[in-house]
Amino acid sequence: MSEVKKRAELSREKVAPLGPDLDLKDFTRRGGEWAYDPEYREFAPEERRHLLKAGIELTDADHAGTYLQADTRVVHCKASQPGVEVLPITEAMSRYDWVPPHLWRLVAVDADKYTARTELELDNGYFIRALPGAKVPQPVEACLYLRTDRFAQHVHNLVVVEPGAHLHIITGCTTHPGVRSGLHIGVSEFYVRPGGHLTFTMIHNWAEDVHVRPRTGVLVEASATFVSNYILLRPVKTVQMYPTVTLDGEGAVASLNSIVMAHPGAQVDLGGRVILKAPHSRAEIIARTITTGGTSISRGHLVGQAPDIKAHLECRGLILAPQGQIIAIPELEGHVAGVDMSHEAAVGRIAAEEIEYLMARGLDEEEAVSTIVRGFLRVKIEGLPEGLQEEIEKTIQETGKGL
Amino acid sequence: MLEIDDLWVKIDAKEVLKGIQLAIPLGETHILFGKNGSGKSSLLMTIMGFGRFQVTQGCIRFKGQDITHLPTHERARLGLGLAFQRPPTIRGVKTGDILMACAHGRVSPQALAAAYDFTAFLDRDVNYGFSGGEIKRSELLQLLAQDPSMVLLDEPESGVDMENLQVVGEIIGRLLQKDRRRQHREKSGLIITHTGFIMDYVNADRGYIMLEGRLLCHGNPRDILQDIKTFGYEECARCLR
Numbered sequence: 001m002s003e004v005k006k007r008a009e010l011s012r013e014k015v016a017p018l019g020p021d022l023d024l025k026d027f028t029r030r031g032g033e034w035a036y037d038p039e040y041r042e043f044a045p046e047e048r049r050h051l052l053k054a055g056i057e058l059t060d061a062d063h064a065g066t067y068l069q070a071d072t073r074v075v076h077c078k079a080s081q082p083g084v085e086v087l088p089i090t091e092a093m094s095r096y097d098w099v100p101p102h103l104w105r106l107v108a109v110d111a112d113k114y115t116a117r118t119e120l121e122l123d124n125g126y127f128i129r130a131l132p133g134a135k136v137p138q139p140v141e142a143c144l145y146l147r148t149d150r151f152a153q154h155v156h157n158l159v160v161v162e163p164g165a166h167l168h169i170i171t172g173c174t175t176h177p178g179v180r181s182g183l184h185i186g187v188s189e190f191y192v193r194p195g196g197h198l199t200f201t202m203i204h205n206w207a208e209d210v211h212v213r214p215r216t217g218v219l220v221e222a223s224a225t226f227v228s229n230y231i232l233l234r235p236v237k238t239v240q241m242y243p244t245v246t247l248d249g250e251g252a253v254a255s256l257n258s259i260v261m262a263h264p265g266a267q268v269d270l271g272g273r274v275i276l277k278a279p280h281s282r283a284e285i286i287a288r289t290i291t292t293g294g295t296s297i298s299r300g301h302l303v304g305q306a307p308d309i310k311a312h313l314e315c316r317g318l319i320l321a322p323q324g325q326i327i328a329i330p331e332l333e334g335h336v337a338g339v340d341m342s343h344e345a346a347v348g349r350i351a352a353e354e355i356e357y358l359m360a361r362g363l364d365e366e367e368a369v370s371t372i373v374r375g376f377l378r379v380k381i382e383g384l385p386e387g388l389q390e391e392i393e394k395t396i397q398e399t400g401k402g403l
Numbered sequence: 404m405l406e407i408d409d410l411w412v413k414i415d416a417k418e419v420l421k422g423i424q425l426a427i428p429l430g431e432t433h434i435l436f437g438k439n440g441s442g443k444s445s446l447l448m449t450i451m452g453f454g455r456f457q458v459t460q461g462c463i464r465f466k467g468q469d470i471t472h473l474p475t476h477e478r479a480r481l482g483l484g485l486a487f488q489r490p491p492t493i494r495g496v497k498t499g500d501i502l503m504a505c506a507h508g509r510v511s512p513q514a515l516a517a518a519y520d521f522t523a524f525l526d527r528d529v530n531y532g533f534s535g536g537e538i539k540r541s542e543l544l545q546l547l548a549q550d551p552s553m554v555l556l557d558e559p560e561s562g563v564d565m566e567n568l569q570v571v572g573e574i575i576g577r578l579l580q581k582d583r584r585r586q587h588r589e590k591s592g593l594i595i596t597h598t599g600f601i602m603d604y605v606n607a608d609r610g611y612i613m614l615e616g617r618l619l620c621h622g623n624p625r626d627i628l629q630d631i632k633t634f635g636y637e638e639c640a641r642c643l644r
Contacts, residue, residue: 353491356453359475360485361505361545368476371504375495375528 007110008119016112019240019269022211024117027152027183031071031123034147040076046177053234054172054205056143064167065128065140069155070147072123083134083165085127089156092127099127102158106189106217106244114185114213118154125155125186130165130196139168139201144186146175146210152183159188161196161224169198173212174205181209181237188216192224194249201229206236208265214241222249222278230258235266242271242299247281247309254283259377262294262324271299271329276309276339283309288377289317291324300343301331307338317347318376320369404429404591405450405553410461412449412616419445421616423461427553430588432579432605434624435595437613438636443595444488446613447555450593451485452478465553484551486542488558488595492530498541499525505548515544519570535562536571543574554578554592560600572604579605599628612636 001009015021035042040058043051048058060066060078065086068076079086092099109119126142144155161167173184184206192198206212220226226245245254256272274283285300300313317326330343350372358368374393405427412420419442427433437443449456450463452475462471470478502512502525516522521540530538539559546554556575563571580588581604594601602624610624614636620627630638 351491352454354493356451356475357487357491357493358501358504360451360453360479360487361501361549362476362479362507363504364476365474367504371496371500372493375493375497375500378495 004104004109004119008116011110011116012113012120014110014113014116016114016213016240018242018271019213020238020267022183022213022238024113024152024183026150028148028150029121029152030148031073031151031153032148034070034073034075037075038078042075050177050205051143051145051172051174054143054174055170055201055203056141056172056174062138063141064136064138067126067128067140067142068145069124069126069143070145071151071153074124077126081136081138083131084136084140084167085129085131086140087127089125089127089158090122092158099158102160102191103156103189106191106219106246107187107215111215115187115215118156118185118187118215121154122156123154125157127158128167128169129160130162130167132162133164134162135166136168139170142169142171144171144173144184146179146182146184148176148182149179150181152185154185155187157186157188159190159198159200161190161192161198163193164195165193166197167199169200171200171202172205173202175207175210179210180207182207183211184213186214188214190216190218190226192218192220192226194222194224196221196224198225199227199229202231204230204232204236204239205234208235209237211237212239212241214243216241216243218243218245218254220245220247220249220252220254223251224249225253226255228254228256228272230256230260230270232268233259233261235263236268237265238267238269240269242273244273244275245283246275246277247283248277250278250280252278252281256285258287258289260287260289260296260298262289262291262296262326264293264321264323266294268294269297269299271297271301273301273303274311275303275305276311277305279306279308281306281309283311285313287315289315289326290373290377291317291319291321291326293321293324295325295327297327297329299329299331302333302341302343304332304334304339304341305336307336309338310340312341313343315343315345316376318373319347319349320373404431404466405593406464407450408462408464410449410463411459412445413457413459414445414455419456419616420449423618425611425618427591427593429591430580430585431608432592432594434599434602434607434610434627435593435613436597436610436627436631437595441613442616443613444557445616447485447557447593447595450478450555451475451483479549479551482552483555484546484549484553485555486539486546486557486559488561490530490538490542492528494528494531496529497525498527498529501529501545502548505545509550510548512548515547519544519574536564536567539563539571540567540574543571543578546578547574552590554590556592556594556601558595558597560596560598568600572601575601576604581605599624602628
């Protein structure tokens with residue numbers, strides 16, 4: 001048994017330090033026997049509409065590549081443009097000797113029971129690579145899909161952006177419209193090599209009783225940039241994630257943006273840690289959180305370990321329902337002289353004077369609240385599918401109703 | 404156009420307006436003077452229907468309709484428009500979007516902004532980082548887009564430099580149709596001012612002094628302003644006694 005496997009075995013029941021503990025026996029490991037679907041023929045219109053809410057268009061057009069995994073099965077996987085590789089991780093592991101050593105380097109296999117189970121009972125995952133110097137103009141679309149009720153999905157993803165390459169990945173994680181409960185564990189390790197640029201946009205669109213445990217590590221080398229956009233606007237039971245980004249080369253840049261809505265009954269514990277190890281590296285963590293009755297914990301941790309770094313953390317939260325709560329936990333650590341680090345956090349409700357200001361312009365109360373919420377969540381994410389942009393607008397519009 | 408009859412208003416337990424009696428006919432512009440804290444802004448906010456201002460007695464009629472308990476947005480849709488003295492900043496909400504919402508397709512926000520050198524502000528968060536003059540221009544352009552019949556202006560010249568005052572004055576003149584003969588005007592106004600500078604642009608018809616929540620000393624606004632400059636508000640207080 002390999003050392004990694006041994007460590008995983010020892011952590012099979014290890015409770016994660018953050019988030020509600022889940023009993024993995026509550027979920028099934030028997031997923032559907034979905035067939036490979038090169039033309040996306042097996043998706044009903046309702047399912048297509050649902051997938052679009054997670055940014056998944058089910059087309060190879062306008063994408064540099066696509067990867068779609070339903071439960072355990074890879075149902076679509078294709079690279080459509082030169083300079084991009086898209087493979088199931090299991091295939092990448094057997095094709096390239098260097099792939100296995102890149103796994104579990106940025107995320108510890110024994111971090112908790114979720115990482116351990118992913119190693120011990122892997123369902124697959126995606127491998128996406130931009131070749132050296134490739135400027136990939138269109139996004140790669142990846143979808144991790146729960147198509148069976150109560151299924152626990154374990155995926156391990158690897159993204160490598162080689163030196164000088166540019167890549168945008170849109171990952172939609174969602175459930176079948178008929179699925180109510182389940183568990184998604186997604187381990188992701190991203191390597192952004194010198195001068196590389198990775199934009200990673202993740203849209204979560206789960207169901208009321210779904211639990212989500214992403215585990216992400218990112219290495220950003222000299223003069224490289226990593227941009228993460230995370231969007232969660234639909235109901236979910238629990239999400240707990242705390243990606244760690246290491247800026248390990250001079251001039252490396254990280255920007256983590258999140259837009260989160262905690263619906264009644266939801267517990268959303270999100271964070272981001274950036275370790276600035278190299279001079280002149282820069283980091284920004286920006287979180288916009290709204291609760292309509294759920295609990296949202298918004299963590300941010302910046303660690304400055306080299307001189308001449310600059311880092312900023314901003315968390316703003318809006319509480320739109322009496323029983324909702326937002327807990328903002330910003331942390332700054334400066335370990336050497338010459339760091340420039342700051343944070344700002346603000347949590348509250350919409351000021352009555354803002355609503356009345358807009359009402360004085362003729363907007364009714366609902367329209368005024370929607371306008372303010374839309375402004376609060378306003379974010380410019382390049383390359384989002386038009387349908388998803390409309391969906392985001394619609395969700396925000398609905399949020400204003402009945403408040 | 405606007406009639407206020409024996410209006411008493413409280414904020415929490417504090418009485419801020421005490422038996423206000425006011426009538427502004429079609430086409431007329433009236434001026435409100437008074438010390439800070441005398442209740443001038445409270446009157447405008449009450450006319451607009453803001454929640455903190457609780458009417459305990461009396462009524463407000465606009466275009467013949469009792470609007471005393473009408474929600475703010477319905478008053479705005481009936482034709483009341485207020486330029487705030489200190490409007491809130493709303494992060495993420497663009498000035499252009501508000502202009503668009505005010506205009507309801509009647510006018511082009513871009514054309515309005517272009518006419519008053521405001522195009523660069525359309526894509527900025529409303530009132531965020533605006534100077535005093537920029538805030539006033541933003542407020543007045545919103546009113547131009549809204550095209551209200553009754554224009555309520557809360558200290559439109561405060562914080563505005565002389566160069567911007569000219570623009571502010573021009574916009575207010577346009578809002579109140581000062582280019583028309585009085586009998587042809589369809590707009591009325593109620594303006595709060597401390598300096599009276601704005602009267603150079605609006606030819607106001609009538610003025611009042613507000614003191615401790617009461618309206619008094621009505622008459623020619625220029626005469627009233629001169630009296631205030633000469634004798635101060637204290638003289639009005641003595642006169643009241």
